[in-house]
Every structure is written in structure tokens, then in C-alpha cells.
Amino acid sequence: MKSAEIIAIGSELLGASRVDTNSLWLTEKLGDIGVEVQLKTVVGDDKARLEEAVADAVKRADVIITTGGLGPTEDDITRTCTANAVGRELAYHDELEANLRERFRAWGREMPEINKRQAYVIAGADILDNPHGSAVGMLLEIGEKRVINLPGPPRENQPMFTNYVLPRLRELVGDVFVVRREMKIVGMGESAVDEIAAPIYTAFEGVQTSILFNKTEVELQIAVRRDSKAEAEAIADDLTAKLSAAFGIAMFTTSGETMEAVVGRLLSERGETVAFAESCTGGLVSRRITEVPGSSEYFLEGLVAYSYPAKVRMLGVRQETLNEFGAVSAECAKEMAEGAVRVSGATHAVSITGIAGPGGGTEDKPVGTVYFAYAGPMGTRAIKLFLPGDRYLIRWRSSQAALDLLRRSLLRRGQ
């Protein structure tokens, strides 16, 4: 397996608020063709350090990729430092200067003299075209090694990598195909998921699995690596089917969909509609369902009834219910959901009422106590959950539980 190193260049990446995210995308694309990233460096606009970083990487790795530092200013030292690190000169390309002048002319501007720097290329390197910016990339072959300089902005470096670099690296490594699947499971933790999944996926060879907990759901990703695409796909399908059977209704997607997209698809397939009555989630469930393009087809309205009077007036919750049981109760949740169906005319409604904190908790109903109700053709039913975390997490987890309650109700009912 070929190894790679990635060097991210730019002093702004050494601050306390920016991370190098280019390397994540590159790592995945390199992984797809069987090239493994073994070291990553972030270095500022510092000639000595950058030269050393490139020279060391060339000693160790088969594929060396730099991102950034190809602009026209003094700070942009990638060209010079890479050339020095590999013992080459820079060569001036008149045709690149002509292209740059043309590009500026098209913008209605004169090319600043400073941009002439961008017409220098490491001697012997192939020039990688950049339709989205003024900095061209470079690809240098040194024996079996490949040194590649890409611009920093993702919208420039990603198409450049896909169009020019990937085919060249494929020549180097031969045919490897990676097929990925992303499954998501709700209502279980990471280790519980792994306990069920491990006996299944470990029976498959050449499959990489990763299990990630993401606020409210566990993402189970598989990557099947084979030298034929059809074979990789057949194995991915087989493994996905086995995992899906093992998790049942808890697995809500095998194709990386969001929970809101899954719920939207189920409603859309049935030609049915929904409304939400939200208290502690404050509009988050409505926001999530409307995140999906085309949601106006099935989402009628959201009623964010934050205060007691709003619950009474908007949803027809009875004052006696609030007095007797409080707003955070199964009774109130049921009346909210039934009220939402009644006033909106939607097929289904789900309500959420709870205590997101940090204040408002009591001994009986501590922060994290949340009631949900479903109302619709499946009747009315309420559930109570205790959700851990801070205000942000409790609200997020509540929104997920509300959508999941709707999903399970829709699936139970069938199509």
C-alpha cells in the first residue's frame, strides 16, 4: 500500500480557531484508491520550516501533497520551498503569464505585476489547470514518488485533485475500488452498536468499518476495498443487508440520509402531511423538517407554543390540564399533538414539551425530562424520555426523538 503525507501551508492555519480541513477530504479520496495518509503537517509561511517539512516528507512517503501558499503575495512560498526541498529550479512560463493577463482582462482589471509570481513552476513539473482561481497546481514525478502542490481553497483544489491528480495516482497504484455505505442507528450507544455489528462485519475481509457517535445517532460506515468495482459493490450490498436485518427499525438509513430526510420521504411516499407542536425545542423540529428541499409538500405548519397562554390559545390545551399536571406532562403533550392535528388539518402531528435547562428543573422533573406525543391515524400516544446533556444537546436530542417517534409511527402503519 502506498503512503501519503499532507502538508497544509499558511500561518492562518496555526491560529487558535482554524483547522486544516482540506486534509480530511484528501484522506478520503486517497483512501478510495488505496493510498494511506501516514502523517500530516501544518506549517506557517516560514521558509526554513516548510522546506524541511517537504524534504522530510519526500524521504518518507510515496505521495506528498501540499495545500495552500500558491498565491501571488510574499507569503506564498510553496513554489520556492518545494523546489528547494527537491533540488530543482523554478522555471518561468510565458504562457501562464498570458493566461493570467487574459483572466484579469475578463474580470475587467489589469493584472497586478505581483501576479507574475504565479507564472513560475518547478522545473519538470506538470502544470495542473485551475479554472476556479489564478494559482495553477503542480505535479512532479521523482522516480516512483509524486509531489503535488494544490491551491488552498477547496473549490479550487478539489476539482483539480479529482480531474488531474487522481488519474495520475491511479496509474501509480493500479486499480483499487472502494465502495462506501453509511448506515445510521438511533436510540443506541456506540458500544451497543459495535456489540451487534462486530460479529457481522468481522466475517468480511478487506472491509474497513468506523463507528461514530454524532449527538443523537450512531453512524456506522463501511468501506469495501476490491480490485473490481462490481465485486466491491456486491460485498457492500451483502454486508449492508445483514447489518440492516440485525438492527431492524433502529437503523433508519443505509444511505447516509438525515433523520428529517427519511421522515420526509416516508410522508411523501404516503401523500400525507404533518404539523409539529413544539415547546422546549422552540422550533428546532420544524427547522429540521424544512431543511429538506421540497418539504412544503408534506409540512404544513409548526406551532412553537412556548408560554402557557400560547399552549392554550394556539393548541387548545385545557387550562385544567396545565394546572393539574403542568406543561411538562404526558397529558399536556397529548393535548398539544391532538390540538396540532385539529388546527392544522395535517394527517399526523408530534408534540414536544420538556425541560431543556439550565434552569427550571425540579426533583420530580429534573432538567432533561421531555414528553412527546404522536396524534393521527395511529391514535394518540405519549412517551417520556430522560435526555442527558446541556441545553443544546437536550434540545437536539428531543428533536431527534420527536422525528423518530413520527418515523416509527409511520412505519408501523405501513404504506
Added chain:
Amino acid sequence: MKSAEIIAIGSELLGASRVDTNSLWLTEKLGDIGVEVQLKTVVGDDKARLEEAVADAVKRADVIITTGGLGPTEDDITRTCTANAVGRELAYHDELEANLRERFRAWGREMPEINKRQAYVIAGADILDNPHGSAVGMLLEIGEKRVINLPGPPRENQPMFTNYVLPRLRELVGDVFVVRREMKIVGMGESAVDEIAAPIYTAFEGVQTSILFNKTEVELQIAVRRDSKAEAEAIADDLTAKLSAAFGIAMFTTSGETMEAVVGRLLSERGETVAFAESCTGGLVSRRITEVPGSSEYFLEGLVAYSYPAKVRMLGVRQETLNEFGAVSAECAKEMAEGAVRVSGATHAVSITGIAGPGGGTEDKPVGTVYFAYAGPMGTRAIKLFLPGDRYLIRWRSSQAALDLLRRSLLRRGQ
């Protein structure tokens, strides 16, 4: 100024979905005492590469910090590799073994033999206590250089750094105090902000400025470095006041608050309430205002009127208005806002109706066309914005513009 390098250790950090975030926190804390991070490395559980990374860092930097790889398993190679890189032996500490056994006993478990690895420390290094985990840290003085090994989990390495490492580094660098301020500006781009801000902040010496665009607002951060805390604070106050005067109402905070927190504070100070009537934002504005703890004091309700009938029924928008001008119009926005005040009884209401895309755009009203209206004691007024971006960004920017419309209305009215 002393320089630092940070080495993050662990193969999991070389995948396509994880970034090293420890270094961000460390960078800020190091910056506060005047130590500048000049290079960062991420390396897997690979002995040769890690040894080389540490040895190179020791050659270049004054302060070398590693994170991770101090656990008890085969993969945890930080101890060995750091020792090799600096040419020292590992020494076994019986008292550490005793501590580990005690720690396991307190958990009601027997210490696995494998954990004895964690009793090895680089000869001559100071041991850094870890009350939150089984891996101790190490601090090694080599002349004027400091090599520090911290565990990976933030809840272990952050207190260790604060309690033991920071005081030792302060001895090395002397007293430096950094005071930070975070200002936020709405309705302007990065370069427009810099054009106004640069003539002001460049007149101050020893001030680091960073300008970051974050979806809908520009963050202008300043860090004032002085050898007296009082002096640093006085200068930060002076610079903040000058910048605040220059930006006027466009600067909505000088203390890093979110837009929703600022709006909430203004409402709370006035003892007034608000309701939102949302169409294309689908609940996002309500969700944002309720993100702030205590928002039930001033937020009464959110009316997510996604469909035409919902707009008529929930908010009393006239069918003729919808027929004549459409839902995406100043007229509809005004009736939505007025309706929200009427039905909710809130002091103020803001409405949002627009086309978030990807579908639904026309020649007259392309995707990104959004109308907003304010209704309340300041009368009713509508504004139209054209917001660029994809569905996610258009919705986010709309929510910001809605909150900002409310903020400006509140400020115009005074307290």
C-alpha cells in the same frame, strides 16, 4: 518570542473524519503567555515517524508538546519514542504502579498487567499528575527547551496543562498577559470590515487582530499582549471603544455574544416580548431565540406558517393579498408580522417569507429573495433582501437578518 510545536499522536487522527482539536486550545493558552505555535504534526501509531517528528521538533522549537499515545496498549508509543528522540532511557516508578493499583481498586477492579506500562517515565522528566485518568504526563527540561507529553482526552490534558505546565512555562518566558476581545459586525463583508478597522488597530502596537467571516457576521478579534494585566486591559478597552464607535449599530457585540443573546438581552432590559411568523426559515428564528437560557421570559410563540392556508388561518393573512402579490412579498410579510402581534399579544413581531431554494425561484423572484417585516410599537415596515448561497445559507442568513431587524428596531426605539 518563544516558539512551540505540537504533535498529535494517534492513527485515529489520520482518518477522514477526525481533526486534532487539542492543538487549538493549546495554541490559545500558549499565545496567552507569549509562546507562538509554529508547526503542528499529526502522526499515527508509527514508531519511526513519531521518533523523527519529536527529534525534528526538538531541533527547531523551544517548547514541544505531544498529545495522546500515553495509554496502556501496544499502540501507545509516545513514552518510548519521546525517550528515544531525546536520547534518554525510560525509568520504572514503583510509586506510579502503586497509584495505578490503588486507582483500579477504587473502581472495584484488578489492575490489568498491561497497565504497568504506564509506570514508565522518561528518565529525568517531572511527572505530571492526572486526576482524571490513568496516564500521567511528563515534562522534560533540556537546557532552555521544554518537552511535554500530555494525554489525549481534553478533560485530562487541559487541567494538566493549566495546573502544571503553564506555571513552568511562565518561569521560562516571564510575565506576559494577553487580553482578548471579540466583536461582531453584521451586514458587512470581511474586506469592508478590515477597511474600516485597519486604520484604527494598526495605530496600536503589540495587538494581534483577526477577522473571520462566519456565515452571517464578521468576527473581529483582538488580542492585546503586555507585561502588565492592567495595561493590557486598558488598551483593549480603548481599542474596543474606538472600533465600536467606527462601526456604530453594525457592531452588535463587543463581548462575543450571539445575535440571539443580544436581542434577548435588549428585550429583557425593556421587559417586552416577541413572536415570530416564519415561512422559509421554517422555525429557525424561533429555535435561535430559544437557544438562550431564560428565553421564555420574552419569547411567547413562533408561528411556522409554511403553507398558504396556514398563513391565512394562523396569522390572518388575507387570501386577496396572497392572490395579488404572492406569499413572497412585502404585503404578505407585513400582514404576517401584524397577525403575529395580534394573535400572540407580544410587544413585537418579525416575519420572514422568501425563497430558500433549490426550487421555487422565478425570474421576478429568484432563489434568495426574502421579505422581512417588523410590527410593533415602531409601526410596521418591510424590507427586501437578496441573500446569496444554498438553501442552508439562505435560511441561516434570513434568520440573522430577522433578528437584526428586531435588534435595530429595539435600539431605534431606545430603552
